[in-house]
Amino acid sequence: MKFKDYSDEVLLAQLGDRFTVTYRFAVDEHTALEMARSVCVEQTVEFPAQHIEADAINQHIIGRMEHFGACWDGYRAVISYSDQAGTDEFTQLFNVIFGNSSLLPGITVERIDLSREQLGWFRGPKFGVPGLRERLGVRGRALAFTALKPMGLPTASLADEAYRCALGGVDLIKDDHGLMNQPFSEFEDRVRAVCAAVRRGNEESGHNTCYIPNLSGSFEKIMDRVRLAEDCGAGGIMLAPGLVGYDTMRYVSAHTGLPVVAHPAMAGCLLDKGSGGFACGCVLGQLPRICGADLTVFPNYGGRFSLSQAQCRSIVDFCAEPMGDVPPIFPCPAGGMTFEKIPAMREFYGADVGFLMGGGLFTVTPDLSANCERFVRILRE
Amino acid sequence: MKFKDYSDEVLLAQLGDRFTVTYRFAVDEHTALEMARSVCVEQTVEFPAQHIEADAINQHIIGRMEHFGACWDGYRAVISYSDQAGTDEFTQLFNVIFGNSSLLPGITVERIDLSREQLGWFRGPKFGVPGLRERLGVRGRALAFTALKPMGLPTASLADEAYRCALGGVDLIKDDHGLMNQPFSEFEDRVRAVCAAVRRGNEESGHNTCYIPNLSGSFEKIMDRVRLAEDCGAGGIMLAPGLVGYDTMRYVSAHTGLPVVAHPAMAGCLLDKGSGGFACGCVLGQLPRICGADLTVFPNYGGRFSLSQAQCRSIVDFCAEPMGDVPPIFPCPAGGMTFEKIPAMREFYGADVGFLMGGGLFTVTPDLSANCERFVRILRE
Numbered sequence: 201m202k203f204k205d206y207s208d209e210v211l212l213a214q215l216g217d218r219f220t221v222t223y224r225f226a227v228d229e230h231t232a233l234e235m236a237r238s239v240c241v242e243q244t245v246e247f248p249a250q251h252i253e254a255d256a257i258n259q260h261i262i263g264r265m266e267h268f269g270a271c272w273d274g275y276r277a278v279i280s281y282s283d284q285a286g287t288d289e290f291t292q293l294f295n296v297i298f299g300n301s302s303l304l305p306g307i308t309v310e311r312i313d314l315s316r317e318q319l320g321w322f323r324g325p326k327f328g329v330p331g332l333r334e335r336l337g338v339r340g341r342a343l344a345f346t347a348l349k350p351m352g353l354p355t356a357s358l359a360d361e362a363y364r365c366a367l368g369g370v371d372l373i374k375d376d377h378g379l380m381n382q383p384f385s386e387f388e389d390r391v392r393a394v395c396a397a398v399r400r401g402n403e404e405s406g407h408n409t410c411y412i413p414n415l416s417g418s419f420e421k422i423m424d425r426v427r428l429a430e431d432c433g434a435g436g437i438m439l440a441p442g443l444v445g446y447d448t449m450r451y452v453s454a455h456t457g458l459p460v461v462a463h464p465a466m467a468g469c470l471l472d473k474g475s476g477g478f479a480c481g482c483v484l485g486q487l488p489r490i491c492g493a494d495l496t497v498f499p500n501y502g503g504r505f506s507l508s509q510a511q512c513r514s515i516v517d518f519c520a521e522p523m524g525d526v527p528p529i530f531p532c533p534a535g536g537m538t539f540e541k542i543p544a545m546r547e548f549y550g551a552d553v554g555f556l557m558g559g560g561l562f563t564v565t566p567d568l569s570a571n572c573e574r575f576v577r578i579l580r581e
Numbered sequence: 582m583k584f585k586d587y588s589d590e591v592l593l594a595q596l597g598d599r600f601t602v603t604y605r606f607a608v609d610e611h612t613a614l615e616m617a618r619s620v621c622v623e624q625t626v627e628f629p630a631q632h633i634e635a636d637a638i639n640q641h642i643i644g645r646m647e648h649f650g651a652c653w654d655g656y657r658a659v660i661s662y663s664d665q666a667g668t669d670e671f672t673q674l675f676n677v678i679f680g681n682s683s684l685l686p687g688i689t690v691e692r693i694d695l696s697r698e699q700l701g702w703f704r705g706p707k708f709g710v711p712g713l714r715e716r717l718g719v720r721g722r723a724l725a726f727t728a729l730k731p732m733g734l735p736t737a738s739l740a741d742e743a744y745r746c747a748l749g750g751v752d753l754i755k756d757d758h759g760l761m762n763q764p765f766s767e768f769e770d771r772v773r774a775v776c777a778a779v780r781r782g783n784e785e786s787g788h789n790t791c792y793i794p795n796l797s798g799s800f801e802k803i804m805d806r807v808r809l810a811e812d813c814g815a816g817g818i819m820l821a822p823g824l825v826g827y828d829t830m831r832y833v834s835a836h837t838g839l840p841v842v843a844h845p846a847m848a849g850c851l852l853d854k855g856s857g858g859f860a861c862g863c864v865l866g867q868l869p870r871i872c873g874a875d876l877t878v879f880p881n882y883g884g885r886f887s888l889s890q891a892q893c894r895s896i897v898d899f900c901a902e903p904m905g906d907v908p909p910i911f912p913c914p915a916g917g918m919t920f921e922k923i924p925a926m927r928e929f930y931g932a933d934v935g936f937l938m939g940g941g942l943f944t945v946t947p948d949l950s951a952n953c954e955r956f957v958r959i960l961r962e
Contacts, residue, residue: 201944205737214764245731246757251944257733284763285732289799291824292761295846299758299824302849303880304887350626351666352638356586376627377680380673382665383595418670419832443672443680445826451800465676468683475855499684506685563582563632 201251208256215260216283217315221297224308224479225275232275235307236268239277242300244285261285276310288321290447290491298478308472310479311518312486319524322450325494327459328527329520329552332494335459336371337408342546343554344370344575345495345532346561348394351378355385359397361568366401366409368572372495372554373398374438375414377463387417388428395432410435412461415452416443426456434458436494442466446491453492461532462493480511485518485531495530495554500545503536509548516549530554539564542578555579582632589637596641597664598696602678605689605860606656613656616688617649620658623681625666642666657691669702671828671872679859689853691860692899693867700905703831706875708840709908710901710933713875716840717752718789723927724935725751725956726876726913727942729775732759736766740778742949747782747790749953753876753935754779755819756795758844768798769809776813791816793842796833797824807837815839817875823847827872834873842913843874861892866899866912876911876935881926884917890929897930911935920945923959936960 223239225232240263241249252258260282267278286293298309314322325331333339346365348358358379365373373394381387391413398411415425415437422444429437436459441449443466453460470483478487488496496519501509512533520528533549534556545555561571604620606613621644622630633639641663648659667674679690695703706712714720727746729739739760746754754775762768772794779792796806796818803825810818817840822830824847834841851864859868869877877900882890893914901909914930915937926936942952 201947203734203738204741206734210735211733211765244759245733246728246759247731247940248944251940252731254733257731261731261733284765285759287762289761289802291797291799291821292759295759295761295797295821295824298850299821299846300849302823302847303845303852304849305854350628350633350638350642352592352626352635352642353584353587354591357584360585378625378627378666378673378676380670380676381668384592384665416672416676418672419826419829421670440672440676440680442683443676443826443828445800445824445829447824448800448826448829464684465680466683468681468685469679469851469858471684473686473856477850559628559632563629566582 202253206254208254211256212260214284217317218280218282219286219315219318220266220278220280220313222310223277223279224271224273224310225277226273226306226308229270229275233268236265236277236279239263239301239307240265240279243296244281246300283315283317290322290450294446305475307476308479309482311482314490316524319526322490324489324523324526325453325460325492325529327494328529330527332459332530336410338371340551341579342549342551343372343530344572344579345372345374345554345556346370346572347374347376347556347558348379349376349558349562351376351382352384355390355393358385358390359393362394362411363397363401364568365572366398366407367405368569369405369407369576370409370572372410372412372435374412374461376558377414377416377438377440377465379414380417387413387425391428391432391434395434399433412436412438414438416440416463416465422448422452423455426452430456430458436461438463440465440467441488441491442469446487449493450491459494460492462488462496464498479514480507481514481518485515489519489523489526489529493529495532497532497534497556499535500533500537520552528552532556534558536560539574539578583634587635589635592637593641595665598698599661600664600667600696600699601647601659601661601694603691604658604660605652605654605691606658607654607687607689610651610656614649617646617658617660620644620682620688621646621660624677625662627681664696664698671703671831675827686856688857689860690863692863695871695904697905700907703871705870705904705907706834706841706873706910708875709910711908713840713911717791719752721932722960723930723932724753724911725953725960726753726755726935726937727751727953728755728757728937728939729760730757730939730943732757732763733765736771736774739766739771740774743775743792744778744782745949746953747779747788748786749950750786750788750957751790751953753791753793753816755793755842757939758795758797758819758821758846760795761798768794768806772809772813772815776815780814793817793819795819797821797844797846803829803833804836807833811837811839817842819844821846821848822869822872823850827868830874831872840875841873843869843877845879860895861888862895862899866896870900870904870907870910874910876913878913878915878937880916881914881918883922901933909933913937915939917941920955920959
């Protein structure tokens with residue numbers, strides 16, 4: 201098929217750099233090669249290539265297989281795309297990476313390698329590890345991180361919890377991600393009350409505890425809530441990109457002076473749990489980092505979720521691997537954390553990590569402030 | 582653990598109705614029951630229930646198992662939650678349905694049954710099948726739907742395609758979902774040019790073809806693009822909720838007078854492909870309908886994607902099942918559609934469907950207008 205008014209020369213002048221995506225296919229070699237070739241088309245033109253009478257589209261718009269080979273768990277293809285196919289809008293980049301192919305079983309996105317041009321468009325978080333350490337005044341140790349719980353409490357109870365955590369000196373307190381705008385604890389009341397409680401706790405204790413409200417609500421309310429959090433003196437904001445969209449997090453991160461925590465709620469849908477999706481490090485490390493998170497929460501190995509040590513390691517690696525000027529970010533393992541586990545965790549994760557302890561911190565003794573002090577003391581040791 | 586300032590009575594007065602989610606667990610009975618109990622906690626309080634000294638939280642906030650039993654492919658649990666746990670914000674409802682549990686393998690969300698109260702909050706699409714038929718003036722037959730392709734063409738070529746499709750009288754022409762704001766066809770240019778081309782085609786042919794641009798771009802640009810599409814006379818807008826977020830689609834649908842098409846790009850991540858997720862009809866039928874889509878595009882069985890007839894049937898069922906005042910919506914099978922397949926498709930899908938034919942329509946003969954005429958003629962027969 202020929203196209204009216206199409207010119208190879210005009211298109212060639214508009215293509216920019218190329219970026220690559222590494223896919224794994226958990227099938228036999230013949231099928232894997234066929235699937236990889238189909239990804240090149242499916243993620244771009246969605247049109248039978250033999251019918252496209254336009255050389256520059258066939259050679260430069262359709263994904264280009266740069267490498268194909270066996271790996272221990274299937275076959276791996278590195279496919280490059282024109283930056284301009286993905287554009288400078290994250291949703292469209294996301295679409296080129298895995299849009300239609302997400303509907304097929306057996307394809308895993310292992311990693312994304314952005315081009316230099318794209319790293320000018322997608323700048324990642326504002327703080328990252330060095331900026332957040334500077335801001336918090338915490339050096340050489342892991343961050344002590346907790347969450348206000350459980351859903352159903354009134355704002356006064358949650359503010360009391362936060363006050364006691366600030367007395368105990370944890371670094372970060374977030375809303376449990378299920379706290380949104382329930383009638384029993386409305387967002388605005390909670391943010392005002394908890395910010396005030398944390399300020400009072402800090403004044404009394406001399407600590408620098410930060411409160412991070414959950415902003416994973418309606419499209420039209422997110423930016424007003426960011427402004428409220430800023431005005432009330434919150435120390436950061438939390439978004440679940442699986443709920444609000446990765447691009448929403450990117451936008452918010454670029455339009456607030458506060459650090460951003462990515463929560464994994466619903467991001468489990470993107471996670472390859474055996475039938476395809478994004479590899480663990482990619483969805484819980486790389487994507488939040490590209491989209492402006494300073495910290496990324498994920499289920500720790502050995503807890504009540506099912507990630508392996510290797511998967512948690514890959515998240516840590518993606519949080520820290522070189523990526524142009526994008527700073528490393530804090531991996532924050534969570535879920536079933538207890539004091540007893542911390543030494544092993546510290547050995548595994550090193551110092552550039554936030555340990556998120558919720559239920560374990562609240563229940564180990566009835567004295568929440570003392571529990572928080574102990575938490576920080578163990579991390580200092 | 583006791584909570585300061587907490588009162589059962591105050592919480593009980595704030596709980597509202599309850600809604601239910603049906604989960605399937607592809608494991609043995611003992612494990613399934615344990616997982617179902619854990620979902621009740623994980624989706625709400627995320628706190629060890631035995632430590633919560635608050636009866637109303639334990640009895641009404643924690644999910645309540647209304648039914649548990651065997652089904653042919655595992656075990657099924659119907660769990661109810663307080664409407665006010667999910668609130669009137671879709672992101673939080675979405676979170677209660679599957680937020681944390683999405684990280685676990687082997688759990689499938691089969692369906693959501695909204696309460697009467699929630700159906701007042703989430704009102705679905707503005708048109709649905711009856712409203713869109715009225716608007717298009719098409720009765721008693723399937724809609725003829727096509728897409729402008731391929732990525733890499735300049736706007737003039739795409740406008741020429743649209744003009745010829747309008748001459749041939751297809752009902753709906755959408756942007757290929759990979760067309761966004763590439764330098765070779767910028768969004769604003771394309772919307773202006775294609776709207777004008779379709780208008781000219783309609784004037785010459787007497788048809789009522791509608792153009793539906795793709796709005797799956799950046800958070801901050803979506804509403805400006807909606808206004809541009811409205812101003813230029815577009816006949817609808819398309820969003821991929823998997824890319825922009827389901828709540829973004831809900832918001833846009835509620836804030837435009839145009840019909841909304843849901844595209845499945847990246848929604849494949851939510852689709853249960855064997856290791857958990859949302860059942861096909863739920864993610865490609867029910868969620869788009871709740872979030873305001875008038876039409877939902879999905880990969881047809883027998884095409885280059887892998888949905889089964891049963892999965893496609895479940896999408897159709899979810900598009901049409903009674904749901905308060907929410908109208909039924911058009912299922913739009915796509916992918917590998919040809920003229921030869923239409924009779925069988927029509928038998929399978931009935932009349933309240935949109936057949937989305939892309940490559941097949943463009944390549945069957947070089948005369949695109951004639952191909953479109955033939956498409957509509959076959960649907961009329």
